[in-house]
Amino acid sequence: MTVTTVAAMAGVVSALGAQPARGAEPTGLALTAIAAGGPPAGTVLRAGRFIVDLEGRVLFLHGPSVPPGAVVDTATVGQWAAEGFNAVSIGVRMDADGTFAGSSGSSSHAGMPARAAADGSDPGLEQLATAVDTVVAQGLRVMIQIVPTAAAMRAGDEAFAAGLRRVAGRFHDVAGLVGFELAAPAGSPALNGAVRDTDAHHLLWRQGIAPFDAAASVVTNDEATLLAGWAAGDPATVLRLVSAADATQLGWFFDRPLNDTTLGAVARPYPAAVAGVPVGFTYSPSGRLLTLSYVPVPAGGGAFSGGAATQIRVPRRVYPDGYVVRASGATVVSAPGAGVLCLVTDARAARVDVRVEPAAAGREPPVAAPTAGDPCPGAAARPTAPPAAGQAVDGAMRTDRAVARATGRAGGTGDGQAGGGANGMLLWALPLAGAVGMASVLGGLRWRMRRGRGGRAAVAGSRRFP
Numbered sequence: 001m002t003v004t005t006v007a008a009m010a011g012v013v014s015a016l017g018a019q020p021a022r023g024a025e026p027t028g029l030a031l032t033a034i035a036a037g038g039p040p041a042g043t044v045l046r047a048g049r050f051i052v053d054l055e056g057r058v059l060f061l062h063g064p065s066v067p068p069g070a071v072v073d074t075a076t077v078g079q080w081a082a083e084g085f086n087a088v089s090i091g092v093r094m095d096a097d098g099t100f101a102g103s104s105g106s107s108s109h110a111g112m113p114a115r116a117a118a119d120g121s122d123p124g125l126e127q128l129a130t131a132v133d134t135v136v137a138q139g140l141r142v143m144i145q146i147v148p149t150a151a152a153m154r155a156g157d158e159a160f161a162a163g164l165r166r167v168a169g170r171f172h173d174v175a176g177l178v179g180f181e182l183a184a185p186a187g188s189p190a191l192n193g194a195v196r197d198t199d200a201h202h203l204l205w206r207q208g209i210a211p212f213d214a215a216a217s218v219v220t221n222d223e224a225t226l227l228a229g230w231a232a233g234d235p236a237t238v239l240r241l242v243s244a245a246d247a248t249q250l251g252w253f254f255d256r257p258l259n260d261t262t263l264g265a266v267a268r269p270y271p272a273a274v275a276g277v278p279v280g281f282t283y284s285p286s287g288r289l290l291t292l293s294y295v296p297v298p299a300g301g302g303a304f305s306g307g308a309a310t311q312i313r314v315p316r317r318v319y320p321d322g323y324v325v326r327a328s329g330a331t332v333v334s335a336p337g338a339g340v341l342c343l344v345t346d347a348r349a350a351r352v353d354v355r356v357e358p359a360a361a362g363r364e365p366p367v368a369a370p371t372a373g374d375p376c377p378g379a380a381a382r383p384t385a386p387p388a389a390g391q392a393v394d395g396a397m398r399t400d401r402a403v404a405r406a407t408g409r410a411g412g413t414g415d416g417q418a419g420g421g422a423n424g425m426l427l428w429a430l431p432l433a434g435a436v437g438m439a440s441v442l443g444g445l446r447w448r449m450r451r452g453r454g455g456r457a458a459v460a461g462s463r464r465f466p
Helices: 030-034 074-082 123-137 150-155 157-171 190-196 235-247 260-266 389-407 415-429 435-450
Strands: 002-004 045-047 050-052 062-066 087-094 141-148 177-185 203-210 213-221 224-229 251-254 270-274 277-284 289-295 309-313 323-328 330-332 340-345 352-358
Touching: 074 123, 087 123, 087 157, 087 177, 087 251, 123 141, 123 157, 141 150, 141 157, 150 157, 157 177, 157 190, 190 203, 203 224, 213 235, 224 235, 235 251, 235 260, 270 277, 270 289, 289 309, 309 352, 323 330, 323 340, 340 352
Parallel strands: 062 087, 062 251, 087 141, 141 177, 177 203, 224 251
Antiparallel strands: 002 277, 045 050, 203 213, 213 224, 270 309, 277 289, 289 352, 309 340, 323 352, 330 340
């Protein structure tokens, strides 16, 4: 069984209203405060170790990673959405001078040389723009991955900064953008500024080694982490890594070819957007049983001002005969058999618990493919205005205390923080030899929490086809 458990989130934003230092990455909802104008729809922010949307919901991204030059068409993106994916990582090749040549084989750029055009334009970015438009038109988010050539790698930070400025300048107004991933080891802190010079809204993601597997890689923005490189594409490795990602509350981009074998492991139900702080998430592939628990408060502090819509992706591949959902503390507002299950928190609910399981043949309608646009009807789940700089810590502490009350633990300060840090270290140190082993260890951590020793769990957590 794949088990994911989150007790509470760490401290969130220390100064929401202040411009961050030059070498520091803007923290979470601070991006909204430092922007001259409002961010584009679908912008992804960071609140502590969570990534969140503009409505304050915690996001979990699942989707494929597309190499530079690959064609992305509407039919393929529609198939990805039907499998339950909600995001795509798209690569673009960067040359040593920070320009983007593109693919000379593209029909829209036939005959164009494999270098930047004489007028200073970037053919690669125009090809990338076509792919990005195709993805976001289907309602999926997109990560832009900058893949440097060998010469660009030798050029180092100077080339990276030039490329980041060109990409950010071209795509800063794109709706549904997760951010810019630099497919190279972390370099100078000045690279953060190269993005912020032209784009105050979007995050810069850098590569690192996955804490649970030295052969796998992640991309990070401070505490927020996404699984990126999957080490190998054999079924055992794929299942082990997707289980590790679930167990540590990480989203991911899958960098291997998608076929029936790999889809059997990565196409699974999951909470794509949670209107609150997740405190428990489990999925059992054998029984196709998904359970989710969360406290209905925004991860970045404050409070939701309307009906907070949680979205759970339920692929037809997993539920060919439909599914049954049971919820406590929330009301299902989506149609029976919807490819995206939508729930709105009930008034005065302190905790929401959801259970999704297979339906008996003929008892429920078949699962429908998600449609483009917002799949959940009803009021938008927008948090109230973020707290001022001096109130940010108090807001985070109130969020922690709400989670602690819902999980039956002591308040999230003092010794609870120390316990949470120990639990986080243990979690990353797990060998992850199998999901069963993960479940047993996390079960022990839950027992410790019930004994009053638990606290906030500090966990962190795209690469491409070969």
